[in-house]
Amino acid sequence: MICEKSINLFEKHVKKKSCCKHWRVMAWIKVIDESEAQGKLRELYDRYTDSRGGVDNILKIHSLNPASMAAHFELYKTVMTGSRDLSRTRRETIAVVVSVLNHCVY
Numbered sequence: 001m002i003c004e005k006s007i008n009l010f011e012k013h014v015k016k017k018s019c020c021k022h023w024r025v026m027a028w029i030k031v032i033d034e035s036e037a038q039g040k041l042r043e044l045y046d047r048y049t050d051s052r053g054g055v056d057n058i059l060k061i062h063s064l065n066p067a068s069m070a071a072h073f074e075l076y077k078t079v080m081t082g083s084r085d086l087s088r089t090r091r092e093t094i095a096v097v098v099s100v101l102n103h104c105v106y
Contacts, residue, residue: 032063040066048073 034055037045044066048055062069080091 029061030064031057031060037063041069044069044073 032041034045034049041063044059045055048059048069050056059069059073062072080088086094
């Protein structure tokens with residue numbers, strides 16, 4: 001379970017912006033846009049379209065390999081909903097803390 005000490009560390013880290021000097025430019029990955037998707041990819045895009053009307057970039061990076069997109073989504077779904085011990089909010093908070101500590105800008 002995430003503790004208050006971790007949350008406080010995260011808040012101090014972000015407020016000081018000490019992490020910013022470590023951020024790197026992310027790699028560019030070719031993706032297939034929703035408007036160009038066909039076949040299995042079109043089916044997955046239709047399934048994974050969110051409330052704003054688009055597919056999250058973290059899924060779109062798999063657009064050249066629809067099987068890996070489906071596997072990524074299943075892994076994400078399992079991690080985020082697989083246990084009742086942590087709420088979805090807590091899981092998302094942990095993900096943000098880990099991303100900041102890893103200097104991940106996504």
